[in-house]
Amino acid sequence: MNLAITIKTKPTTRHISISFNKLTSIEIPSLLSIEEQNSDYPWSQLQFTTSIENSNNLCYCRSLNGKTIGYLIAMLAEDTADILNIGIDTDFKRQGYGTGLINHLIEELRKRNISEILLEVRAGNKSAIQFYNKQGFEKISVRKNYYIKNSNNQLQREDGIIMSTRIPLKENKNVL
Numbered sequence: 001m002n003l004a005i006t007i008k009t010k011p012t013t014r015h016i017s018i019s020f021n022k023l024t025s026i027e028i029p030s031l032l033s034i035e036e037q038n039s040d041y042p043w044s045q046l047q048f049t050t051s052i053e054n055s056n057n058l059c060y061c062r063s064l065n066g067k068t069i070g071y072l073i074a075m076l077a078e079d080t081a082d083i084l085n086i087g088i089d090t091d092f093k094r095q096g097y098g099t100g101l102i103n104h105l106i107e108e109l110r111k112r113n114i115s116e117i118l119l120e121v122r123a124g125n126k127s128a129i130q131f132y133n134k135q136g137f138e139k140i141s142v143r144k145n146y147y148i149k150n151s152n153n154q155l156q157r158e159d160g161i162i163m164s165t166r167i168p169l170k171e172n173k174n175v176l
Contacts, residue, residue, distance in 0.1 A: 020104050023052050023059035023071060028066035033060075034087045041148075045084060050072075058108055062088075062097050072101040073107075074117070081109055102135050106167055115167050122147050123159040129174060137163040151164040 035042035062070040070088040074081045146160035
């Protein structure tokens, strides 16, 4: 004879706080940790500091319950922006946080009437290329042998893929 006991419980809810913030030097330790998780050639503390302090850059972090889980750094030009670096903590990948950072950047760029985003990615970084394709980026050019592929052998090189996406400007809904 099999007996089953059923216990009804109340669903539990937990308050989750997700935010976008302007990057400051306070987040650099978190950024360095995320970089180490994601890159064989991580940015240094100096590279992050210089980028955050550059007034031509837009620098955002994504926080979850007060913990920095991702970041995006983009350099502004006259009518384009270049994504210099983007990273998501490996525990939070494939949950929409990277897409959220890209969408936040697009909204900020629309306010500045910037119509195009460019980026460069290592040819071997297939998961990043797949992510960028899903975000609407397309390959527009290749930089042959642009990256050092192996730090132990400076002669091993890897192509850089340049990708671009257009930013559709919001329609003005005022009718005369």
